[in-house]
Amino acid sequence: xxxxxxxxxxxxxxxxxxxxxxxxxxxxxxxxxxxxxxxxxxxxxxxxxxxxxxxxxxxxxxxxxxxxxxxxxxxxxxxxxxxxxxxxxxxxxxxxxxxxxxxxxxxxxxxxxxxxxxxxxxxxxxxxxxxxxxxxxxxxxxxxxxxxxxxxxxxxxxxxxxxxxxxxxxxxxxxxxxxxxxxxxxxxxxxxxxxxxxxxxxxxxxxxxxxxxxxxxxxxxxxxxxxxxxxxxxxxxxxxxxxxxxxxxxxxxxxxxxxxxxxxxxxxxxxxxxxxxxxxxxxxxxxxxxxxxxxxxxxxxxxxxxxxxxxxxxxxxxxxxxxxxxxxxxxxxxxxxxxxxxxxxxxxxxxxxxxxxxxxxxxxxxxxxxxxxxxxxxxxxxxxxxxxxxxxxxxxxxxxxxxxxxxxxxxxxxxxxxxxxxxxxxxxxxxxxxxxxxxxxxxxxxxxxxxxxxxxxxxxxxxxxxxxxxxxxxxxxxxxxxxxxxxxxxxxxxxxxxxxxxxxxxxxxxxxxxxxxxxxxxxxxxxxxxxxxxxxxxxxxxxxxxxxxxxxxxxxxxxxxxxxxxxxxxxxxxxx
Ligand code: PEP
Ligand code: MG
Numbered sequence: 001x002x003x004x005x006x007x008x009x010x011x012x013x014x015x016x017x018x019x020x021x022x023x024x025x026x027x028x029x030x031x032x033x034x035x036x037x038x039x040x041x042x043x044x045x046x047x048x049x050x051x052x053x054x055x056x057x058x059x060x061x062x063x064x065x066x067x068x069x070x071x072x073x074x075x076x077x078x079x080x081x082x083x084x085x086x087x088x089x090x091x092x093x094x095x096x097x098x099x100x101x102x103x104x105x106x107x108x109x110x111x112x113x114x115x116x117x118x119x120x121x122x123x124x125x126x127x128x129x130x131x132x133x134x135x136x137x138x139x140x141x142x143x144x145x146x147x148x149x150x151x152x153x154x155x156x157x158x159x160x161x162x163x164x165x166x167x168x169x170x171x172x173x174x175x176x177x178x179x180x181x182x183x184x185x186x187x188x189x190x191x192x193x194x195x196x197x198x199x200x201x202x203x204x205x206x207x208x209x210x211x212x213x214x215x216x217x218x219x220x221x222x223x224x225x226x227x228x229x230x231x232x233x234x235x236x237x238x239x240x241x242x243x244x245x246x247x248x249x250x251x252x253x254x255x256x257x258x259x260x261x262x263x264x265x266x267x268x269x270x271x272x273x274x275x276x277x278x279x280x281x282x283x284x285x286x287x288x289x290x291x292x293x294x295x296x297x298x299x300x301x302x303x304x305x306x307x308x309x310x311x312x313x314x315x316x317x318x319x320x321x322x323x324x325x326x327x328x329x330x331x332x333x334x335x336x337x338x339x340x341x342x343x344x345x346x347x348x349x350x351x352x353x354x355x356x357x358x359x360x361x362x363x364x365x366x367x368x369x370x371x372x373x374x375x376x377x378x379x380x381x382x383x384x385x386x387x388x389x390x391x392x393x394x395x396x397x398x399x400x401x402x403x404x405x406x407x408x409x410x411x412x413x414x415x416x417x418x419x420x421x422x423x424x425x426x427x428x429x430x431x432x433x434x435x436x437x438x439x440x441x442x443x444x445x446x447x448x449x450x451x452x453x454x455x456x457x458x459x460x461x462x463x464x465x466x467x468x469x470x471x472x473x474x475x476x477x478x479x480x481x482x483x484x485x486x487x488x489x490x491x492x493x494x495x496x497x498x499x500x501x502x503x504x505x506x507x508x509x510x511x512x513x514x515x516x517x518x519x520x521x522x523x524x525x526x527x528x529x530x531x532x533x534x535x536x537x538x539x540x541x542x543x544x545x546x547x548x549x550x551x552x553x554x555x556x557x558x559x560x561x562x563x564x565x566x567x568x569x570x571x572x573x574x575x576x
Contacts, residue, residue, distance in 0.1 A: 001235060002233065002234065002235045002236055002237055002240070003233075003234050003235070004231060004232065004233050004234070005210050005213050005216070005231075005232045005234065006210075006230060006231055006232075007185065007207040007208055007209045007210035007211075007213070007230045007231075007232065008189075008190065008191050008207065008208050008209040008230050008473075008476050009191070009207060009226075009227055009228055009229055009230035010189075010191055010196040010199050010200065010206040010207060010208050010227065010230075011196075011199045011200045011202070011203070011204060011205055011206045011227045011533075012205065012227050012228045012251070013183075013203075013204065013205035013227045013228070013248075013251055013255075014205060014224065014225065014226055014227065014228075014244055014247050014248040014251055015160060015162060015182040015183030015204065015205045015223075015224070015225040015227070015248075016160065016182075016222075016223070016224050016225075016241065016244060016245065016248065017159055017160030017161055017162040017182045017183065017222075017223060017225075018159050018160070018161055018162065018220050018221070018222060018223070019162055019164045019217050019218065019219060019220060019221045019222075019223050019234075020161045020162065020163055020164065020181075020219065020220075021164050021165075021214065021217070021218075021219050022163050022164065022165040022168075023165065023166060023214075029104035029105055029107075029108050029141060030102070030104065030105075030218075030219040031101065031102060031104070031105035031108075031215075031218055031219065032102050032105070032218045032219045032220060033100050033101070033102075033218065034096070034100050034101070034102055035100075036100070039096060039097055039100065042096050042102065042103055043093055043096050043097065043103075045103055045144070046092060046093065046096060046103040046106070046107070046144070047089075047093075048143075049103070049140050049141075049143035049144040050083065050089050050140060050143075052143040052146075053083060053136070053139040053140045053142075053143050054080065054083055054084070056139065056143075057076055057079055057080050057083065057139070058080070060076055061073065061076045061077070061080070064076075075132075078129075078132055079132060079135065079136050079139075082132060082133055082136045083136055083139075083140075087114065088107075088110060088111075088114065088133065088136065088137075091106075091110045091113070092106035092107045092109070092110050093106075095109055095110070103144055104141060104144055107137060107140060107141065107144075108137070111133060111134065111137045114130070114133050115130050115133065115134070118130035118133070160182035160183075161180070161181055161182060162181065162182055162183045162184065162185065162223050162225060163181045163183070163184035163185070164184075164185055164186075164213060164214055164217050164223075165184065165185075165186045165187075165214060166186065166187045166188065166214040167186055167187065167188040167189070167195075168184070168186055168189075168195050169195060169344070169346075170194040170195055170198055170304070170307065170344065170345050171307045171308050171346075172195075173194075173195055173198035173199065173201075173202075181202075181204060182204060182205075182225075183204050183205040183206055183223075183225040183227065184199060184204065184206045185206060185207045185208070185210055185213055185223075185225060185232055186206075186207075186208045186209075186210065186213075186214075187209075187210050187211055187212060187213055187214050187215075187473065188208065188209065188471070188472075188473050189208035189209055189471055189473055189476075190208065190209060190469070190470050190471050190472060190473060190475075190476040190479055191208070191470075191476065191479065191509065192458075192459035192462070192463075192470045192479070192508070192509045193208070193344055193470055193471035194344050194345055194471070195208070195344075195471070196208055197279075197459075197509065197531070198281065200509075200512075200531040200533060200534070201281060201285065201288075201531055201533075203288075203533045204227075205225045205226070205227025205228075206225070206227055207225060207226075207227060207230050207231070207232055208473065208476075209473035209476045210232060210473075211473060213232060216234075217234055221234055221235055222234075222235055222236065224236050224240070224241070224244045226244070226247075228251075255536075258536035258537055258540060259291075259536060261293065261536050261539050261540060261543075262291070262292070262293035262536070263293060264293075264539065264543070266538075266539045266542045266543070267542070267543065268521070268542055268543070268545050268546065268547045269543075269544065269545060269546040269547075270546045270547055270548050270549075272521075272526070272547050273526075274521070274526055274527070274528065274542050275295055275296070275505075275526060275527040275528070276293070276294055276295060276528055276529075276530075276535050276538065276539060276542075277294055277295060277296045277297060277298025277299075277333070277335075277505065277507075277527065277528065277529040277530075278292060278294035278296070278297050278298065278529065278530070278531070278532040278535065279297075279298060279299040279300075279301070279507060279529055279530055279531050279532075280297055280299070280300050280301070280325070280532075281300075281301050281304040282304055282305065282321070283321055283324035283325050283328075285532070286324070286325060286328045286329075288532045288533070289328075289329075289532050290328070291532070292532030292533065292535040292536065293535055293536065293539070294532055294535055295332055295333075296329060296332040296333035296334060296335075296390075297325060297329060297332075297333070297334040297335060297529075298333075298335050298455065298505055298507050298527065298528075298529020298530075299335055299337055299394070299455065299507040299529050300322075300325060300334060300335060300336045300337055301337055301340065302318070302322075302336060302337060302338065302339060302340075302378070303339050303340050303341055303345055303347065305317075305318065305321055306339065306341065306347045306349065306350065307345075307347055307348075308348075309348070309349060310348060310349055311349055312347075312349045312350060312374065314377065315377045315378075315380050315381050315384075316381075318377070318378060318381035318382075319381040319384050319385060322336055322381060322382060322385040322391075323385045323388060326385045326388045326389040326391055327388055327389065329389060329390075330389075331389055331390060332389075332390065333390045333391075333392060334389060334390065334391050334392065335392040335393075335394045335432070335455065335507075335529075336382050336385075336391060336392070336393055336394065337394040337395075337396055337434070338364075338365070338368060338375070338378055338379070338382070338393065338394070338395055338396065339364070339367070339368055339374075339375075339378060339396075340363070340364045340396040340397070341363065341364065341367050342358055342359075342361060342362060342363030342364060342366075342367055343358045343359040343361075343363050344358075344359075344470075344471045346358075350367075350371075350374075352367055359463065359464075359469060359470075363397055364396040364397035365395050365396055365397050365398060365403055365407065366397065366403075368407075369403065369406050369407070369410075372410055375407075375410055376410050376413065376414050379393070379410060379411055379414045380414045380417070380418060382429070383411075383414055383415060383418055383425040383426070383429055384418070384423060384424075384425055386425050386426035386429045387424045387425055387426060391426065391429060392429070392430045392431075392432060392452070392453065393411075393429055393430070393431045393432070394431075394432050394433070394434060394455055395407050395431070395432070395433050395434065396434045396436070396457070397434060397436060397437060397460070398433035398434060398435075398437070398440050398447065399437040399439040399440050400439065400440075400443070400447070401443075401446050401447050401450065404433060404447055404450050404451065405450065407431070408431070408450065411429075411431065415427070430452035430453060431451060431452055432451050432452055432453035432454050432455060432503075433447065433451050433454055433455075434454075434455055434456070434457045434460075434507075435454050435455070435456045435457065435461065435493055436456070436457030436458075436459070436460035436461045436464070436508070437460070437461070437464055438461065438464055438465045438489065441456075441461065441489045441492070441493050442489075444492075444493055444496050444497070445496065448496070448497065448500060448502055451502065452502065452503075453502055453503040453504070453505075454493070454497055454502065454503075454504050454505075455504070455505045455506070455507045455529065456490065456493055456494075456504065456505070456506045456507070456508065457507060457508045458481060458486070458490070458506060458508025458509065458510040458511070459508040459509055460508070461486065461489060461490075461508065462479060462480075462481055462483075462486055462508075463479075465483075465485055465486055465489060466478065466479065466480065466483060466485070466486070480563070481510050481513070481516065482516075482563070482566050482567060482570060483563075484558075484560065484561050484566065487519075487557065487558055487566075488558060490506075490520070490523060491523045491554075491558055494520075494523045494524050494525050495523070495524060498524050503527060504525070504526075504527065505525070505527030505528065505529050506520060506525060506527075506528055506529070507529035507530075509530075511528040511529055511530040511538075512528070512530030512531055512534030512535075512538060513534075514534075514537055514538060514541055514574075515570065515574065516570075517538050517541040517542065517545070518541065518545055518550045518554075518573045518574055519550075519554055519557065519570060519573060521542070521545060521547045521550055522547070522550035522551050522553065522554025522555075522557075522573070523554055544576075550573060553569060553572060553573045554573070556569060557569045557570065557573070
């Protein structure tokens with residue numbers, strides 16, 4: 001049966017391929033329908049897994065060490081009881097036989113049923129026993145993994161693979177950077193979650209906030225991913241497939257054409273030169289940066305060097321990574337942002353503490369100031385690479401002058417040490433702040449004096465101004481970059497920085513969104529930093545824009561409060 005699911009478009013393009021269900025949790029399982037002739041075999045597979053799990057538990061029970069706590073035996077006994085009780089094992093057999101579910105899926109469905117019943121129990125001790133049911137299920141699932149199913153769908157090696165996940169963290173995305181997926185989709189996330197930002201970095205179509213796609217889609221099903229409209233079509237018919245193959249072709253052609261603009265200067269019709277810079281996560285991104293025609297790196301998110309590892313990188317390792325980026329830009333500007341840990345970018349080796357609201361907790365510069373030793377190591381590495389190119393240092397999540405002063409004091413200390421050690425660095429390393437907390441935007445005159453430049457992080461500025469978690473799919477529809485409050489903060493920040501002649505750029509996702517290019521130009525923005533894949537398209541808009549002419553309509557937009565009118569005026573601005 002063919003059906004369509006709608007989510008949030010994250011990275012443009014169209015992909016056609018087979019679903020591959022991904023999960024980190026041992027309790028999330030792939031589900032697929034088995035054929036009638038495979039039913040008996042699948043039931044045997046399930047029963048064998050139950051027998052294996054039982055053997056494992058009995059062996060454990062027979063070998064309990066003398067010094068083991070007494071609860072250990074009781075706990076094993078309880079697990080054996082759950083396993084032997086038909087409630088857990090009989091129903092999946094029925095589901096395999098009558099619904100033709102694969103064994104893992106059938107077991108998972110029965111577990112959900114049981115958990116629902118447990119949740120109705122009033123006695124808290126008994127209610128908590130649901131955790132034991134889950135543990136027994138995990139044991140059976142592990143046994144099933146070792147018994148490959150003949151019913152598992154296989155597909156042609158030439159067919160493209162589309163990753164379907166309930167959720168993916170930025171650290172997972174880093175791993176996927178090296179794997180061959182055509183597209184990916186997730187149930188969770190918003191358009192500016194870090195996972196989505198990394199997906200843009202992979203330059204493959206993706207859609208997030210699909211809510212239940214992971215549960216509905218089955219392993220091996222044919223999918224069309226429309227990363228421009230945020231649509232996923234499951235089991236498309238031939239007519240739809242043909243239509244999308246044509247669209248895919250057109251999209252690829254358009255991309256090829258845009259690539260030809262690589263060396264063209266980003267000059268508007270009225271001769272204003274606009275600086276287009278790239279956002280990167282690691283030195284490996286430099287190839288893409290070169291191909292994009294970016295004139296520098298406007299945001300190097302260094303926190304990715306700290307992910308997927310158990311120790312933090314020391315000064316030497318950081319120095320080497322930053323140096324690679326600096327040297328490959330050959331004198332062009334590189335803005336290195338200090339560690340932006342926390343919120344949706346947890347780092348295993350560093351704890352930001354348990355907090356109910358991580359986005360409002362010990363994040364970014366707040367964390368670094370609470371760990372001055374760690375902060376100084378990074379600042380020393382940045383200072384040391386400043387001798388090799390046009391390096392700038394950018395501090396994330398600044399909300400007050402106090403934080404700027406504290407940071408400057410640590411930079412001063414790092415410089416003093418390097419001088420004493422006879423290590424070369426740029427004494428005048430420019431230091432800037434991300435403007436991504438509304439307080440910083442509103443109190444800009446108090447902050448800007450001590451800074452050399454600013455960069456507006458619209459992803460967080462929108463999150464904090466509108467009180468909408470940027471990675472929460474439940475409120476993703478409310479995340480509105482064109483909200484009058486956002487437009488006013490943006491326009492005022494750009495105008496104030498311009499009036500003081502301090503460089504200002506936008507490095508959040510808005511900078512790479514073609515819908516807002518003319519509006520930002522109309523506000524007086526001259527520096528945009530975005531994922532390299534967006535640079536050609538944004539450049540093309542700049543080449544076709546008379547900036548002076550955009551100013552009148554931009555002023556009108558800034559005086560409008562009605563969402564629909566704002567959208568209509570933005571569309572008018574973007575015509576021709
Ligand atoms: C932003 O908040 O807009 C930004 C560029 O920083 P990050 O997305 O890394 O939080
Ligand atoms: Mg940010």
